[in-house]
Amino acid sequence: MEPQTSQTITVTVNGETYEREVEARRLLIHFIRDDLDLTGSHVGCDTGNCGACSVIYNGQLVKSCMLLAVQADGARIETVEGLAPEDGKLHALQQSFSDHHALQCGYCTPGMLMSAKALLDANPSASEEEIRKGLQGNICRCTGYWNIIDAVKAVAR
């Protein structure tokens, strides 16, 4: 039998359900970015180190470059595009990032926000130490993290 090179999957992203045929070895991040055109999540590495692709997957923070799209069949995914509660309003973390100048180029920001959200969902009053630990999987090359930590701290309180 020929190996199967593509598969149809059903994925719910930010509350919307999509059915798509995908190449079997397509990474979840490329499915999100290229197939669903949700380009907020980014790619910053090829070794799972940078966290630019971080999304919340069935309630858990994952690096979406470390999963295949076919593994996400049936999954519920949240990306940065779904973070704001409604059009024209920002999530508290988004506002706090802006207030604290916690972003410059903004390339790490979507992943950083999803990490911070997962962190605060699990631990709403996270301490500075816990925030630093929680963001350890996300690289930012612009800010030096100080303002990011302050931004998350401000929401944690």
Next chain:
Amino acid sequence: MTETLSPAQPLVVEEGEEQRGFAGTNVPRKEDKRLVQGQGVYFDDVKRHGMGYAHFVRSPYAHANITSIDVSKAEALEGVYGTLIGEEVAALTDPFFQLATPPGAHIKDYALAVGKVRHVGEPVAIVVAATRELARDAADLVEVDYEPLGAVTDARRALDPETPVLHEEAGSNLSWEGVYEWGDVEGAFAEADHVVKISELHFDRFNSTPLECDGAVVEYNRGTGQWTIHTNNQFPGFAAIMMGPAMRTGLDKLRFVTQDIGGGFGNKITSHPQLVACCLLARKLHRPINWTEWRTEFHLTMSHGNERWFLDTEVAVKADGTLLGFRTKALDDAGAFLRYEPLGGVIWAQVTPGCYRWRNVRLDFTQVVTNKAPCSPNRGYSRMQHLWFTERMIDIVAHELGLDPVEVRKKNYVKAEEMPYTTPNGCVYDSGDYARMLDVALELIGYEGLAERRADAESRGKLFGFGIGSTLDSGTNNFGQSRLINPELQFSGNNEVATVKLDIFGEIVVTLGTTPQGQSHETTAAIVVADILGVTPDDVNVRAGHDTYWNSHAGFSGTYASQFAVTGLGAVKGAAEKLAGEIKKLGSVILGCPESELELADGFVRMKANAEAALPLMACGAIINANNAGLPEDLDVTLNARYVYRPPFELPDVERKYGNLTLTYAAQVHAALVEVDPETGVYEIVQYAAIDDCGKRIHPQIVEGQVMGATAHALGAATHETFTYDAEGNLLTPNFYDYHVPHAMDMPPLKTGYIESPSPFTALGTKGMGEGGGAGIHAVCAALQDALAPRGRPVVYDSCNPYHRVWELLQDPEASRRRVEVISK
């Protein structure tokens, strides 16, 4: 955890005029709203119908002849659109123009390797396919036969007769050399009481690794012969100058478009070879091409920072610690090609004496090529290497002669009252007060209580160290300095462009020629325009990014080399003032009074004496654009103002290598405290202070953000970040798994502070400031040297000091001490 010094009395050295408007306030950043919602548009977010994905086939060898390339299997794969190899590139393009004089001028550099590869990762062929995955698989089917050659990875061996030569046309691995000498160097050494000799110092290879790698989406319009290049290249002006002649096309055929860029730090200046390859493919395959570089590809090939050795250094010092001069031989490792080099061979001279008053300097600069990735600008480009060297000299001299590093600095710093200060090579430091900055740094780091901290650390078995890094961030290049490298080059001065227009419904629209990568140009430009037109930054719409079609660019347009606050905002100010003048002209016709009696405020042009006699800006826009019957014939008003900012520069004197090379000199003084575990060499930065002076700050929070970012880069480079090669030329740190950038856990407690010494030479008193001079590298080296002193006084000789190197210094301090010798009269 971060603390900003906000003194009750602002630390303003010179009082400017009475503050009015938004300049100097932290208005919300305009860029944030889209970026925090994932609505930015980076190049890879651009999609086109029928787009093909490009994947590069790269050399596994550091140095080899290519004997054959066979793409037939790849092309036969279903879904593959086509390929490109070096032979086609050599037929369709000319080699890139070289900035160097011979021998470097003879180097032939193409978009893909032609006949030979010269570093691991060098692009050899490209495959384009319907998906990223397919392109990658198909690239594996390209068969390339190589005949491996010996590699050179140590610059110190590059010119040995038995060393293999990279570019036969150049004759040897020498790419450029030049001698710089100013003052009376022999006299300085004759006058010296001590001569401190340092045989070898090494500034390591790294780069600031922006989180987004390089790339482009390139479209070709067959009807007009024009390419549209959606790219994150950060200096389209330079890319165009490189690409046009190579592609045998006029610059009007190259349209660069950018919205958001995921960090640049200079590393995205030299992507022109890849862009040319994409242009050829878009034309050949009749379809848009997406090239998205992978992280490993970025590390293997893109824009490493210049690795530099300082050999046979001698420092002339008086008994009282007065520094008279120095001489050294700088050996620069440019990697395999000269993509922006050998400009590094002169850029360092912007900061020849560092922050110090020594007048007698000789530096023999030699640049060689090696089988490593090509070097190109990296935050602090070429000055950082030299400033690190300068700070190392200061601290080594202080340690060897038993002098206090704080006192040596204070004694030898250029003094505030000497500003503007002309350096031995004719550069003019515009303003500043380094001693004052050092005082602020000492205050923030807790200098008074240092003895207690030291005792406390020692009681816990740690070695304790304190170090200072004082640097300059020279900004707004005079491109005439390129003539010190090659007198034939026809570049000089600098420029940047902005347009500001008032549209039908009163929209104020600003376009820039720059390509920001996080530097918040939309926000700061809006502040400047708002203050001139009497509106709020919210009323000002600054277009995001760069587009050649906007016609708001010139030859040096881009975002690089610490200049936006001078060139970009200078252009914005010029255009906004031009527009303000036109609005008043129109106002005087409509309101029937002389222009001199009018002002712009609250969204109106109105009479100063009678705020009721007012015309809303919206009405001005409507009249000129859509309701202009009956206006006087000679009313020359378009409400669409374009301004080209041009800094005041002269051509430098090529013979003496003398002249003003940059317009502004922002300064940084950093201080670090470290604790070292004497058993393992593991150390921690336990407190850090960063003081910045970039003149007038348009938006203090953005300035502080740049200070923090530059600090983080410097700390990464000081502690772990290195592009290390093995003897065969394999890069050992080709991704973020092996190349250790700082994480949130690594950041030390930080205090920031500032003083403001407005530049007398710029339109707004601002200075460029994004690069930051690498002060953290210098401070950490100094702190480590201080900490290790009780263990045999080792000499910190490398810019990068991972734990294993510190451990080596602890194990065998003598090995490092052999690098230093003091000769006293």
